[in-house]
Amino acid sequence: MRSIFSTFKGLHKNGAPLDLLATWRKTFDTASEREVNLFQKMYCDEWCTYNTPQMSLTAEAIVGKYNVRFMATLIGDESPTPLRRSDGFDVWTKEIPRVGHKFPMMARDLRKLMEVYENPRLKEEQKVKQIEKTLKADMQDAYLGCKDVMDFILLMAMSNNGVAQFKPAINNPDGREYEVDYQMPEANKLVAAKLWNDANITAGNVDPILVLAMICSDLRARGIEPGEILMDQKLYTWLRTNKQTRLLVHGDDKSAKTVTKSQFADLLSENEIPAITVIRRRMATNPDGKRAIVEPWNGNYIAIKPAGKIAEIQPAIEDSELMEEENVDYMNAGNGIRIAKWRTGESTGQAAAEYTQGSGRLLPLITEIGAIVCFQVRGFEEKEVTAENGYLTKAEFEANEALATV
Numbered sequence: 001m002r003s004i005f006s007t008f009k010g011l012h013k014n015g016a017p018l019d020l021l022a023t024w025r026k027t028f029d030t031a032s033e034r035e036v037n038l039f040q041k042m043y044c045d046e047w048c049t050y051n052t053p054q055m056s057l058t059a060e061a062i063v064g065k066y067n068v069r070f071m072a073t074l075i076g077d078e079s080p081t082p083l084r085r086s087d088g089f090d091v092w093t094k095e096i097p098r099v100g101h102k103f104p105m106m107a108r109d110l111r112k113l114m115e116v117y118e119n120p121r122l123k124e125e126q127k128v129k130q131i132e133k134t135l136k137a138d139m140q141d142a143y144l145g146c147k148d149v150m151d152f153i154l155l156m157a158m159s160n161n162g163v164a165q166f167k168p169a170i171n172n173p174d175g176r177e178y179e180v181d182y183q184m185p186e187a188n189k190l191v192a193a194k195l196w197n198d199a200n201i202t203a204g205n206v207d208p209i210l211v212l213a214m215i216c217s218d219l220r221a222r223g224i225e226p227g228e229i230l231m232d233q234k235l236y237t238w239l240r241t242n243k244q245t246r247l248l249v250h251g252d253d254k255s256a257k258t259v260t261k262s263q264f265a266d267l268l269s270e271n272e273i274p275a276i277t278v279i280r281r282r283m284a285t286n287p288d289g290k291r292a293i294v295e296p297w298n299g300n301y302i303a304i305k306p307a308g309k310i311a312e313i314q315p316a317i318e319d320s321e322l323m324e325e326e327n328v329d330y331m332n333a334g335n336g337i338r339i340a341k342w343r344t345g346e347s348t349g350q351a352a353a354e355y356t357q358g359s360g361r362l363l364p365l366i367t368e369i370g371a372i373v374c375f376q377v378r379g380f381e382e383k384e385v386t387a388e389n390g391y392l393t394k395a396e397f398e399a400n401e402a403l404a405t406v
Contacts, residue, residue, distance in 0.1 A: 094180055098359065146360050160374070164180050173286060185370055191394050192206070231299075241259060314365055315335060321338060338359055384400075
């Protein structure tokens, strides 16, 4: 098949013929990490490493356990070395799902490009810029849309007690139901004793900075070093601007003053609380052909994670790589994602068009789930509970809730 990309070989750039299809094959070359990264850095790039695509559709991850490290024993010259019990690890398995979508370029769209291509008033560089921008868009969206799913899973799981869910009626139109449970330890699922809101701040019922400091202290006592706190924009703004934070930063006489970002960062650092990353990620789905915005992060939660990498992304070899179809152009986009381009028309009994598809089999494996805390501070009904440090585990909160209804 001759792609639409090859239609514009007559254009020149730097004195050489421009083959846009060859250009994008090079860009998507897995060996060209620098060029692939030019697209867009995502959380899955920042927090994950990428494994080599495997044949099996079952992902396996070795999940570490966290405890305070054993100190070696001071022993005599002729004494045997004491034996320590290893903390060991768990093996987590899950089906690797297939992700994908495609974009059509209809004949009317190609006609518009040809008008640009044949316009004698435009310089060659202008033609190249306009045509390449148009043709690049579908390929870029096809590729990045597959990576969006990885971000969606990571962000939902980290703000939903380690669970990510896909439901056709809610966030996965034209797709299937799928759930991945990373088995977050119960000790890492926390709930605030009181809702984090202005009413409880005024009443003196909550002290967010103290609570965060206590949680971080508890993590360190368990052998876990907190490296980053995640929350949405709304909660971050409230945390930085509420009355109690202003008092902590400015004192009683200047509590009406605004707390700047740098002042807030200093306050966190002084209390041994890691820096906050504000999650603003949004994706779009396409129910009934309309664009709908979905937010993977649950704004009722705060997550605390170790610094650096926390997961691996495990690709499986895509179906189209096992069984390539004639008259289809394929490109390996890297990280297990494949781009396919094909035409329809009279021979297929369909409208004249060229399709660009991005697809892959990918799944994030959160190997450091034992070091991640999910802390709910909003979105629950307050109960009379006893919590010395301003928070309980989810199991303790639900037990108190059950007792209250007896």
